[in-house]
Amino acid sequence: xxxxxxxxxxxxxxxxxxxxxxxxxxxxxQTHFGLTGARESCGQGLCGCCTVLVDGRAVSGCxxxxxxxxGTEVVTIEGLDAGGKLNPMQEAFVETGAFxxxxxxxxxxxxxxxxxxxxxxxxxDQIRHYLSxxxxxxxxxxxxxxxxxxxxxxxxxxxx
Amino acid sequence: MATxxxxxxxxxxxxxxxxxxxxxxxxxxxxxxxxxxxxxLSGMLHVKLFRSTVAHGRIKSVDTSAAKKLPGVAHVVTxxxxxxxxxxxxxxxxxxxxxxxxDGKVRFVGEPVAAVLAADPHVAEQAAQxxxxxxxxxxxxxxxxxxxxxxxxxxxxxxxxxxxxxxKHLKDAKGTNLALDxxxxxxxxxxxxxxxxxxxxxxxxxxxxxxxxxxxHATIADYKDSGVTLHTASQGPSFVRTEIARLLGWPENxxxxxxxxxxxxxxxxxxxxxxxLALALSMIARLPVKVALxxxxxxxxxxxxxxxxxxxxxxxxxxxxxxxxxxxxWNGGAYADIxxxxxxxxxxxxxGPYDIDNVWIDSYALYTNMTPAGALRGFGVPQxxxxxxxxxxxxxxxxxxxxxxxxxxxxxxxxxPHPTGTVLKDAAIEKVLDRLVExxxxxxxxxxxxxxxxxxxxxxxxxxxxxSPTTSVAIVNxxxxxxxxxxxxxxxxxxxSDTAMAQMVGEVLNMPAESVRVVQRDTDVTPYDMGTxxxxxxxxxxxxVRRAAEDAQEKLKALAxxxxxxxxxxxxxxxxFVKKYGMxxxxxxGTGIYKPDYVPPAxxxxxxxxxxxxxxxxxxxxxxEVDTETGHIKIAKLISVLDIGKSINPKIVETQISGAALxxxxxxxxxxxxxxxxxxxxxxxxxxxIPGFHDVPTAMENLTVDVTQxxxxxxxxxxxxVSTFCVSPAIANAIDDAVGVRLMExxxxxxxxxxxxxxxxxxxxxxx
Numbered sequence: 001x002x003x004x005x006x007x008x009x010x011x012x013x014x015x016x017x018x019x020x021x022x023x024x025x026x027x028x029x030q031t032h033f034g035l036t037g038a039r040e041s042c043g044q045g046l047c048g049c050c051t052v053l054v055d056g057r058a059v060s061g062c063x064x065x066x067x068x069x070x071g072t073e074v075v076t077i078e079g080l081d082a083g084g085k086l087n088p089m090q091e092a093f094v095e096t097g098a099f100x101x102x103x104x105x106x107x108x109x110x111x112x113x114x115x116x117x118x119x120x121x122x123x124x125d126q127i128r129h130y131l132s133x134x135x136x137x138x139x140x141x142x143x144x145x146x147x148x149x150x151x152x153x154x155x156x157x158x159x160x
Numbered sequence: 161m162a163t164x165x166x167x168x169x170x171x172x173x174x175x176x177x178x179x180x181x182x183x184x185x186x187x188x189x190x191x192x193x194x195x196x197x198x199x200x201l202s203g204m205l206h207v208k209l210f211r212s213t214v215a216h217g218r219i220k221s222v223d224t225s226a227a228k229k230l231p232g233v234a235h236v237v238t239x240x241x242x243x244x245x246x247x248x249x250x251x252x253x254x255x256x257x258x259x260x261x262x263d264g265k266v267r268f269v270g271e272p273v274a275a276v277l278a279a280d281p282h283v284a285e286q287a288a289q290x291x292x293x294x295x296x297x298x299x300x301x302x303x304x305x306x307x308x309x310x311x312x313x314x315x316x317x318x319x320x321x322x323x324x325x326x327x328k329h330l331k332d333a334k335g336t337n338l339a340l341d342x343x344x345x346x347x348x349x350x351x352x353x354x355x356x357x358x359x360x361x362x363x364x365x366x367x368x369x370x371x372x373x374x375x376x377h378a379t380i381a382d383y384k385d386s387g388v389t390l391h392t393a394s395q396g397p398s399f400v401r402t403e404i405a406r407l408l409g410w411p412e413n414x415x416x417x418x419x420x421x422x423x424x425x426x427x428x429x430x431x432x433x434x435x436x437l438a439l440a441l442s443m444i445a446r447l448p449v450k451v452a453l454x455x456x457x458x459x460x461x462x463x464x465x466x467x468x469x470x471x472x473x474x475x476x477x478x479x480x481x482x483x484x485x486x487x488x489x490w491n492g493g494a495y496a497d498i499x500x501x502x503x504x505x506x507x508x509x510x511x512g513p514y515d516i517d518n519v520w521i522d523s524y525a526l527y528t529n530m531t532p533a534g535a536l537r538g539f540g541v542p543q544x545x546x547x548x549x550x551x552x553x554x555x556x557x558x559x560x561x562x563x564x565x566x567x568x569x570x571x572x573x574x575x576x577p578h579p580t581g582t583v584l585k586d587a588a589i590e591k592v593l594d595r596l597v598e599x600x601x602x603x604x605x606x607x608x609x610x611x612x613x614x615x616x617x618x619x620x621x622x623x624x625x626x627x628s629p630t631t632s633v634a635i636v637n638x639x640x641x642x643x644x645x646x647x648x649x650x651x652x653x654x655x656x657s658d659t660a661m662a663q664m665v666g667e668v669l670n671m672p673a674e675s676v677r678v679v680q681r682d683t684d685v686t687p688y689d690m691g692t693x694x695x696x697x698x699x700x701x702x703x704x705v706r707r708a709a710e711d712a713q714e715k716l717k718a719l720a721x722x723x724x725x726x727x728x729x730x731x732x733x734x735x736x737f738v739k740k741y742g743m744x745x746x747x748x749x750g751t752g753i754y755k756p757d758y759v760p761p762a763x764x765x766x767x768x769x770x771x772x773x774x775x776x777x778x779x780x781x782x783x784x785e786v787d788t789e790t791g792h793i794k795i796a797k798l799i800s801v802l803d804i805g806k807s808i809n810p811k812i813v814e815t816q817i818s819g820a821a822l823x824x825x826x827x828x829x830x831x832x833x834x835x836x837x838x839x840x841x842x843x844x845x846x847x848x849x850i851p852g853f854h855d856v857p858t859a860m861e862n863l864t865v866d867v868t869q870x871x872x873x874x875x876x877x878x879x880x881x882v883s884t885f886c887v888s889p890a891i892a893n894a895i896d897d898a899v900g901v902r903l904m905e906x907x908x909x910x911x912x913x914x915x916x917x918x919x920x921x922x923x924x925x926x927x928x
Contacts, residue, residue: 037191077191100654102188103423
């Protein structure tokens with residue numbers, strides 16, 4: 001199958017990649033850029049382990065064809081700790097122990113950030129509802145709720 | 161410096177007992193933690209497997225010609241090719257029964273028959289679809305009870321690995337599906353049943369469920385004639401090394417197993433899984449080869465054991481259980497994996513945490529034509545507790561005795577012999593029950609509802625022995641700048657072991673746990689460990705780590721003495737090295753080994769005076785709301801109470817308790833692999849549902865009782881599995897309490913409840 005060249009912004013930097021039409025976003029990030037924070041698990045867009053932000057919107061990287069990335073802005077988990085400083089959500093996940101094996105964690109963090117962008121002060125039900133498309137087999141759900149609430153506080157402190 | 165006795169007597173120190181955030185936390189939240197499934201080596205080939213579509217059959221032909229012709233395909237491999245590099249291509253921890261690729265026969269749907277290797281995984285996948293196999297289908301056996309007497313035999317001849325003494329008698333056995341029969345005989349059950357005032361007999365079943373760790377199985381093998389390196393998602397690199405060395409006929413020092421973080425395991429990545437296949441393929445390709453499964457393929461790798469448990473109890477007129485007979489059938493699937501150990505190690509506690517004079521246990525490991533079954537978070541114990549704690553409630557109900565009072569009357573108490581004969585010590589069964597009763601307000605009446613929705617509550621208690629006897633080795637390396645590295649083979653798959661081990665080192669050497677470096681698992685540098693399984697690591701490796709740290713501490717003291725420091729000198733460690741070597745140079749190496757005492761169960765009777773170095777004690781309570789029109793069940797409250805000795809890291813302990821309880825909630829309420837003619841019909845996350853945010857009970861309590869494990873490191877013992885044990889019966893007992901129906905088979909889904917309600921009302925629903 002013919003390769004084609006795409007251009008996009010990856011975690012703030014302009015990049016180029018030669019891809020094939022059947023490649024998905026996870027493959028693109030792993031094979032071309034060595035970024036493994038978005039990882040395929042269920043392969044059906046149901047678990048959230050492959051979550052990536054495309055033009056600010058969370059997508060399932062395992063179902064998102066790489067060709068569609070052309071001309072977009074892509075943010076992955078690796079883009080969140082620019083300059084070596086953890087994002088408030090990342091800090092909150094560490095402090096509340098909101099993960100065990102860590103495989104699903106990048107997806108949860110990206111999705112939870114999107115949640116706080118839309119609802120800066122969510123209650124438990126909002127958190128559960130918004131994050132219900134992400135799954136954690138270690139079932140750190142109670143701690144994830146704690147983390148999101150802690151991150152909401154941290155964001156307010158930063159904003160204040 | 162901190163000092164402790166060799167028994168590891170509990171003491172409150174600066175590091176142990178502190179909720180240290182996980183050491184690897186930063187790597188995990190930034191997406192930079194390394195997992196095998198996303199690893200790549202230069203020049204690596206990818207593998208796609210061609211799998212059997214029949215459950216049992218003779219292979220008539222495998223046509224790989226079209227696949228081989230596809231551009232980009234490097235190799236297409238069948239067992240004939242494997243034999244050229246590994247003449248005896250069979251592996252397994254208990255039996256050498258599993259071929260690297262199907263050999264003459266297939267024994268379950270999904271069994272790997274051929275492998276395609278290509279630089280591009282998409283090419284490999286396309287080529288795998290061009291392979292055509294013809295089979296002569298044979299009758300298959302799926303049910304574990306039928307398998308015991310079936311004329312269908314999964315294996316023609318049994319081949320015990322030789323590792324386990326209680327399997328040796330099965331060498332060359334023919335005409336059987338029985339891969340182990342564990343027996344316990346205590347007292348005289350027949351006589352006791354004859355004298356009992358009441359006899360109860362029930363049969364319970366559990367379904368086939370999957371670990372479904374989010375990082376699917378993955379192994380990269382890099383074979384060279386001088387040595388082989390495997391990067392693998394494994395819970396037991398030491399065992400993998402032994403088994404790979406055996407297959408190669410090599411010494412272990414030419415085999416290197418490297419394990420990064422695991423995207424969890426729950427028992428699925430124990431012993432040997434893809435490693436032998438990856439090795440063979442790398443030998444054939446003479447390049448690094450990666451075998452990485454998709455989630456769908458995990459349904460054909462390893463599962464939990466389905467089980468049938470026939471339990472019979474004799475009770476005297478005062479409500480004392482005087483006899484219990486347990487027949488447990490474990491559905492092990494096509495290859496034994498560790499099933500025989502599950503059968504024995506859990507089997508010996510099948511009569512529960514009760515003081516019963518006359519006990520008879522038969523626990524059978526059985527081959528069937530399904531995906532192999534192995535350990536899953538509890539090593540068989542959740543299947544047993546589901547049965548014996550449902551049974552216990554049913555007896556109490558029939559005798560009109562309060563379910564807690566009935567348990568109290570029969571509890572196994574400290575100092576009394578467990579049915580194996582091992583005297584109970586540091587097993588806080590009564591304290592766990594007390595706390596559970598208090599937290600669930602057992603003595604207070606509850607609002608049971610009057611309309612469509614009815615409420616009820618239930619509980620269960622359990623006991624487990626740890627897998628024995630097993631060995632752990634650890635090394636503590638003090639560098640000349642005073643920094644410390646720990647080398648231990650325990651795999652951190654999310655349970656937080658790296659952090660807990662670092663805390664123990666820090667406790668002994670009086671330094672922050674955060675400053676201790678836990679070296680990534682690599683059998684070239686990390687010493688032997690039996691495996692990360694069965695909640696054994698904190699106890700066994702914990703002791704080894706403690707001893708290694710103490711050994712380092714002693715050597716530092718000796719070094720201080722040697723360089724002329726006075727007794728009790730608190731010279732900083734870097735200054736000590738400079739004094740010895742004249743510059744920042746040298747190391748102090750502390751080593752620690754731990755293997756507990758153990759007496760194997762006697763053949764025939766299963767009795768042992770020392771069957772386990774520690775007991776795991778668990779209790780769970782549930783409050784449910786049942787919709788009597790739909791059968792829908794809401795878990796309003798789920799309480800776990802455990803005896804885990806002292807907590808090394810209370811926060812991690814809490815997440816282990818809630819995580820394990822929620823996992824078991826999935827196995828209890830809805831998870832089930834549906835099988836049709838041996839074919840899994842729901843092999844995907846779309847069709848096999850696991851707990852999500854909306855399945856978390858409205859209220860959860862994750863509690864421990866305040867006790868000390870007197871022979872544990874810093875008073876601690878394992879916690880990884882313990883809160884799985886009682887979830888299923890607690891919920892089934894609560895459903896019975898709410899609506900008066902008794903479910904005998906997992907899962908407890910709305911359909912089962914509704915069917916039972918309609919049967920009770922005399923208006924049974926028709927078949928599906």
